[in-house]
Amino acid sequence: MLLALLAALSLTPQPSEPFDSETRIEDAIAVVRPVAYRSRQVDWDALAEDMRHRVEGARDDVDMLPAWAALAHGLGDGHSFVQPTSEAVAAWRERYGDRPLMPDAPPRPRPSSRFMKRAEIEAHALTLGADHDAELITVPSVTGFGEKAAAYASRLFGAVADAGPRTCGYVLDLRGNTGGNIWPMLIGLSGLLGDGPQGRSEEADGLVEDYAALSEGSAVVLVEQGRGLTMMAIDNWRSIPSLAESPVALLLDDATASSGEGVAVAFAGRPLTRTFGIPTYGIASSNEGYPLADGTNVVVTTAMMMDRNGRTYPQGITPDQIVDDEGEDPVDVARAWLALQPDCK
Structure with a gap:
């Protein structure tokens, strides 16, 4: 009789542990809160409550995705997101x-730029x-590391270094x-920038550092994590000291964003x-990915890009001279x- 009872009990479904969404939310906030650039401006109690509300009754990790989207959105920097x-x-x-993971989230503004699909580095002379x-050089976006990125850098350096003998200045087109x-x-643009520290940023705690040289x-x-490591190198580099003294015009629009803005920041304050x-779009900031226990990567804005004069651009970069495509052509302006600069007269 006892054996029969035990056998029956073994076949009876046993209640499983309820899914613990609260602990997952607490753990996620513990990961993100110390590193988020705008952490001090976030109402973390309200954000946690919003996350709980969005995943009420969650059964598993899939149901937690709206909480992670709310976490990234709630940082308020406009650049953080979830993967x-x-x-x-x-x-x-x-x-x-x-x-959608957050049906009530307002859509991010869409740039009006007609240049976002440009993928190739192009160069030609302007008389x-x-x-x-x-030399007018189109500088499109590029992703990743490896051979593709190194080839991009080599082509861009060549576009600068191999300009014709009549070249006295450069127009770098960062639109799109x-x-x-x-x-x-x-x-690729190091000839014009000159060697030295780059990638300066300001973190949430006020720490300012140059990421690489x-x-x-x-x-x-x-920086300490990887100090001395060569991230990338090109084979066609050669020293051309005069490039660092050449006048440079940069063309910007509302699709110049993130690292595209970072290029403009690198040139800010250059003579x-x-x-x-x-x-520009207004996300001149640095992001880092932080994986959660379920494998979701929360990409968090951890720092603001900073120019050589210590200025950051949380609202984007306003050009020195506003030129709307509907009026004058920015290239012509x-x-x-450039035609007025001493080297070009």
Whole structure:
């Protein structure tokens, strides 16, 4: 009889532990709160309550995705976001179709730029006068590291270094550059920037540091995590000291964003440099990914990009000279400015 009773009990479904969404929320906040740039401006109690409300009755990790989206959105920096695993995305769609993780979140503003699909580095001469040209170089976005990024940096450096003998200045077209990996861009433009520290940023605690230094066609890490590591290097670098003294015009628009803005920040305060166009998108900040226990990557804005004069740009970069595409052509306005510079007269 006892054996029969035990056998029956073993076949009876036992109650499972309830899914603990509260602990997951607490753990996620513990990961993000110490590193978020705007942490001091966030009402963390209210944000935690909003996260709880969005996942009330959650059964598993898939149901937690709205909480992670709310966490990134609630940081208020406009640049943080979540990257769920592909498996979690597929499971969410199977369960909820195309329902957004945060249906009530206002959509991010869409840039009006017509240049966002540009993918290739292009260069051609602009005539400034009888004896001088300016080199107009399109600087599109680039992502990742590896061979593709290094090839981009090499092509960009070549576009600068191999300009014709009449070249007295440069127009760098950053319109439509939505960002990605800033280092191929900076290495490619290192002739104009000169060697030295780059990637300066200010963290939430006020710490200011330069992430890496440009050195003879390479980017070498300066911060403790990886100090001395060469992130990327190009083979076609050569020293052309006169480039660092050339006048440079940068073209900006409302799709110049993130690392695209970072390039403009790197040139801010450089002598003989002027910006033209319309204000940039407004996310001139540095992001880092922080994985949660379920594999979701919360990409958090941890610092603001800072120029060589210690200025940050939380609202984006307003050009020195506003030029709307509907009126004058920014290229023509930049060319006219370059024609007035001493080296180009």
